[in-house]
Amino acid sequence: MNFFSDPITFIANWLGNLLLGWGVTQPVVTVILKFIGAGLVGTFGFSLVIFTIWLERKLYGRIQDRLGPNRVGPWGIFQTFPDMIKIFTKEYITPVGADKVVYNLAPILSVSAVLLTWAVIPFAQTIVGTDVNVGVLYLVAIGGIGALGIILAGYSSNNKYSLLGAFRAVAQIVSYEVPMVLALLVPVLLGRSMGVNSLVNAQSVWFVIMSPIAAFIFFTSSMAETGRAPFDLLEAESELVAGYQTEYSGLKFGMFYVGEFLHAFTISALTATLFLGGWRGPWAEQIPILGTAWFFIKAFIVYFVVVLIRISMPRLRIDQMLNFNWKFLTPLALVLLIVTAVVDKVFYIIIPGFNILNSIIPWVRAGVHLLVNVIIVLITVQILKTHRIKGVQVVGKPRPVAVAPEPPASVIS
């Protein structure tokens, strides 16, 4: 075990041996190390947000032909710190008639639900918070708590707009959980495990190659789970002021804000882990710390796509959002799940009959799955073409376009 190739495990072992040397028993040492690890991962998540908020504002600015934050530090990179200090000093306002305990609980639930996700994400082969053997299900369970935070915030504010925002949030988040879970089952099928780290270990061929549709469905529905544009109906500022977070001020609002940005990065990290091979890359198994670099490169590439979509897409209407989910994503996910299960089973029954080298079997399997996915895409496109709405129906007569009135004679002469 070398300090330079795997520093985290090295430090953990050193600390564990030190504590054992002081006469602490093994279970207590494990508990202490787990607590330190949890604290580090949580702090790391929050520090990451400081960077991603700056990154996103900068990208936002550049795409809209602005400069973005550029005053504090080089390229404005420290802009988030003054913002943070400002938000710490703001006044907390609790509306009259608010449900006080629930009102204060909601932002904490909302941010902790996102942070809890990081417990199972493997940063490298040896650097993982907890390798739960039901990690994928754990991710789904945590998503439910996030929905709870939003619904409680909307209810407890004693504000009609907040309540409407919460209603929309529940409709959206609960609906999009269905295709997300179905799409998550595809990597579980392909990797033969529900642990997140063993799924990464199983990706000798990335799952995005084996099942691009699953990656697309998972990515889209987790975008909807974050509640950002184009799925930001729950805080549509032109209709609902700010949705469920209207009444929150100061650091309580800051919690929602941090939770939203952290969630956006978390879904990128999850997509990178489950579909893009996580920490896998050249030499990642010999030098575990290199896996962290691969992981963050992949996560930031996906994050860039998330930000691009957020900046460039208009908001969906609520019927479009629900139709897209229930009439397109969910049936597609169901079909994909069944087809993948059958194809994978048949593949392993048939393959011993052929005389193929063991080393290329994963690639043959990936090719078969890719072919099946392409066929499903072609059929879906064909069905969408035959069932599309035939043009725009004209309901009434077109209204006359406003014409500028003739200027009075006095002006002309």
Add this chain to the structure above:
Amino acid sequence: MTAEQLIFIIVAAVTLVAGISVVTSRNLIHSALWLILTLFGVAIFYVLLDAGFFAVIQVIIYIGAIAILFIFAAMLTRRVMQDTGPQTNPNWWLGGLIALLLFAGIVFILINWQGFSSLAPKLTNPSGRIIQLGLALVSPDQYVLPFELASVLLVAGMIGAIFVAGEKKQ
């Protein structure tokens, strides 16, 4: 006292207090929140019993789906922010009687159980237990019949929900 016993006692106390608060709280939403805490306590018991799969399923089904449905339904009722009104209805004694009988039945069954004084046996093959569970659910000589019956029930429930919610075509 081991750490596990300490955790068990704390979680049990919290779960019981939360369970009592579900029925004594005057606000519907607060009741639902206490219910969530109770269900979390049960999930922690599953973890203590080395059944991580059931713990996660408990959180997904009961907290992620059912409790949120409760809160959603309660938010749609009128005067949700008010805490007035009676907490019992004329049939309170019947409910109390049934609860008492159920409790007596559980006590009657468990009073001769040996498990209280013996240690739990170590589970073998911890990583393959989910696979064992999955195989047990679909093998014909084990639980395939209850499993399929549950699926039929769920499909019937789904069709019923679509029928009730669907637009009536005149």
